[in-house]
Amino acid sequence: MPTGVPIEFAHLTKSFGNVDAVSDLSVVIEPGQVTGFLGPNGAGKTTSLRMLLGLVRPSSGTATFGGTPYGRLASPLRTVGASLEAASFHPGRSARNHLAVYAQAAGLPKTAPDAALEKVGLSAYAKRRVGGYSLGMRQRLGLAFALLGDPSVLVLDEPINGLDPEGIKWIRLLLRAMAAEGRTVLISSHLLSEVQQTVDDVIIISHGKLVHRGELSSLDVSDSKQVQVNADDRDRLAEVIRQAGYQVSNLRSGVLVENAEAAEIGRLAFAAGIPLTGLSQKRTGLEESFLTLVGEEGSL
Amino acid sequence: MSFFAAVHSEITKLLSTRLWWVLALIMVGYVALCAGGLGAIFGGVGSSNNGPPIPEAQLPQLIYSFATSVGYVFPVLLGALAVTSEFRFQSLTPTFLATPRRGIVLGAKVLTLLLAGAVFGVIALIASIGAGASVLSAFGIDPLLGDAETWAFVGRSVLAMALWSAIGVGLGALVPSQIAAIVIVLAFTQFVEPLLRAAASFTDWSAQLGQFLPGSASDALVGASVYTMLSPSSVSLDWWQGGLVLAGIAAVATVIGYFTSWRRDVS
Numbered sequence: 001m002p003t004g005v006p007i008e009f010a011h012l013t014k015s016f017g018n019v020d021a022v023s024d025l026s027v028v029i030e031p032g033q034v035t036g037f038l039g040p041n042g043a044g045k046t047t048s049l050r051m052l053l054g055l056v057r058p059s060s061g062t063a064t065f066g067g068t069p070y071g072r073l074a075s076p077l078r079t080v081g082a083s084l085e086a087a088s089f090h091p092g093r094s095a096r097n098h099l100a101v102y103a104q105a106a107g108l109p110k111t112a113p114d115a116a117l118e119k120v121g122l123s124a125y126a127k128r129r130v131g132g133y134s135l136g137m138r139q140r141l142g143l144a145f146a147l148l149g150d151p152s153v154l155v156l157d158e159p160i161n162g163l164d165p166e167g168i169k170w171i172r173l174l175l176r177a178m179a180a181e182g183r184t185v186l187i188s189s190h191l192l193s194e195v196q197q198t199v200d201d202v203i204i205i206s207h208g209k210l211v212h213r214g215e216l217s218s219l220d221v222s223d224s225k226q227v228q229v230n231a232d233d234r235d236r237l238a239e240v241i242r243q244a245g246y247q248v249s250n251l252r253s254g255v256l257v258e259n260a261e262a263a264e265i266g267r268l269a270f271a272a273g274i275p276l277t278g279l280s281q282k283r284t285g286l287e288e289s290f291l292t293l294v295g296e297e298g299s300l
Numbered sequence: 301m302s303f304f305a306a307v308h309s310e311i312t313k314l315l316s317t318r319l320w321w322v323l324a325l326i327m328v329g330y331v332a333l334c335a336g337g338l339g340a341i342f343g344g345v346g347s348s349n350n351g352p353p354i355p356e357a358q359l360p361q362l363i364y365s366f367a368t369s370v371g372y373v374f375p376v377l378l379g380a381l382a383v384t385s386e387f388r389f390q391s392l393t394p395t396f397l398a399t400p401r402r403g404i405v406l407g408a409k410v411l412t413l414l415l416a417g418a419v420f421g422v423i424a425l426i427a428s429i430g431a432g433a434s435v436l437s438a439f440g441i442d443p444l445l446g447d448a449e450t451w452a453f454v455g456r457s458v459l460a461m462a463l464w465s466a467i468g469v470g471l472g473a474l475v476p477s478q479i480a481a482i483v484i485v486l487a488f489t490q491f492v493e494p495l496l497r498a499a500a501s502f503t504d505w506s507a508q509l510g511q512f513l514p515g516s517a518s519d520a521l522v523g524a525s526v527y528t529m530l531s532p533s534s535v536s537l538d539w540w541q542g543g544l545v546l547a548g549i550a551a552v553a554t555v556i557g558y559f560t561s562w563r564r565d566v567s
Contacts, residue, residue, distance in 0.1 A: 046567075047567070050565070050566070050567055053397060054396070054400050055393060055396060055397075055565065055566040055567070056565040056566065056567055057565060070400055071400040071401065073400070076397060076398070076400055077397065077398055080397075082397055084393055085390070085393070088389065088390040088391050088392075088393045088394055089389060089391055089394070090313075090317055090385060090389045090391055091389065092317040092318055092319075093313075093316045093317050094316070097312065097316035098316075100312055100316075101309050101312050101313050101316065101394075102309065102394050102395070102397070102398040104305060104308045104309040104312055105302075105305055105306050105308070105309035105395070105398035105399050106305070106398045106399070107302070107305045145394055
C-alpha cells in the first residue's frame, strides 16, 4: 500500500515578464484527504501544478513532494500520478500503446497499461486509436495515465471537466477511495460546485495569490442561512412564520425564510398545526464566499 | 537504467503510429522507380554504344545509390516528425512526467532514430538494388552483387541514412513547428541544396565550400551519386569526412535545439 507524501509549495513564484502568474504561494497538502485547488480560469492553478511537476521552471520558490522536487524522484510515475489536460496524446496511437510508451519509459510492469485501462473502464476501447475518443473517454485516458504507476500522490487538473453525470459520480468515488487509502489527492477546478461533494479541504487562489486555505466547511461563513418551506396552505404558513419574527418572501414553489434553521421552522409549523409538503435548508454560503474570495472573475 | 527504458519507450512511440511504414512505403516506390528507370536508360544507352561513357564497373553503384541520393529525405522527415509531433500533440507533458531528465529523452530519441534511419537505409537499398540489379541484368550488365566494393558501399549507405535521420531529430528540436519543419526539409532537400551544389561548382573556392553541404557530404560518404556523376570534376570529401560532416550537423542542431526548445517550459 502506497503511503501518501505531502505536497509542499514554498514561496512559489512564476513571472511572465511583468506579470506574476503565481506569486509567493506557500501551502502544504496533506495525505489522506482530497484537496480542491480552486480559482477562476487564469488564476495560476495550472501554472502552479506544472511547476510542481517539473514542467515549468519557477522564477523562485520550490514545489516538492515531501521535500523532493519532481525531477529528483527516484521513480516519478510510481510516486506521483498526474493528468494535466485531456489532449496530450498522439491521435494515431491506441490507448494501450499510449500508456505502454510511458510505462516502458518509467520501467513499470508490462501489465500496467491494461490494469490502468481496467480501472478507468476503457478496456473495451484499448486498441482503438485515441483520435476517435470522446472528451469523456479522453478524460478517463488521462486518469489512466495518472494511475499507471499506482502512485501515492494524485495531481489532477480539472479532472471533472467533460465527464457525464455518471462519470462524475464514478470519479468522485474513486478519488474518495484513493484518499481513504492514505494517498494524497489534489484536484483543481474553476467551479466550487463541481468538486464540493468530493473535497475535504480547499485551497483557493486568485490572481496567482493564495486567498483561502482550510476545510470546506470553513468557507460557509455567510450569515444568510435560508430555509425553503412549503405547505398546501401557503398563505397561512407565511403568516405564522412572519409572526414569529422572520423575514419571509414568496417563491413559486414555496416560501423562503431568511436567517433561519430548518428545524426551527419545522417546529413552528408543527405547533401551528400546518402539515408541511417541503422543508429544506438553503446553503448558498459556500458558493457565495467562494465568489467573494476570488473577486469579479468568479463568475467565469 | 532510465536511458534504455527511454529508448524502449521511443521505439514503441515510433512503431505505434502509421507514420514509419507510410514513409517507408513511399520511399520504396520512389527509390525503386528511380533505380529501375535510370537503370533501364543507362543500360540501354550503354548497350547501344552512343551515350556518355559511364564505365560498366561504376554503373551498378550509381544506380543503387538512388537509395540515398533520392531516398535520404525520408529518414530526415521521420526524425523531424518524431520530434515535432511531441510538440504538436503536447505529448511532451507525459513524456517528461515519465522521464523528467529531458536530456535523456532527447538522447534516447537520437539513438532510436539512428537505428530507424539504418533500417530505412536497408529498406531503401533493398528497393534500389532489387529494381536496379534486375534491370541491369536484363541488359546483360553485371550487377556486381558479389563484389566486396558493392557491399562496402551498402554499409556506407546505411550509415548515411542513419545520420540523416539524426539530422531530422536535430532539425525537429531546432524548429518545433511541424509544418515549418516539413517545409524546410522539402524545400532544402528538393530545391535549395541542389541549386547551391550546382552554383558552388562554378568556381574553385565555392566548390571547396560546396563539398560541406549536407547532400555533398552524404554523397561523399556513400561514394556514388547521380549528382557527382553529372559533374565529375567537382571536389569531394573522403567518405569518412562526409560521415563526420553529417554527424556534426546532427550533433550541432540537436544541441542547439536542446537549449532553445527542448528545455523550455512545457505549458
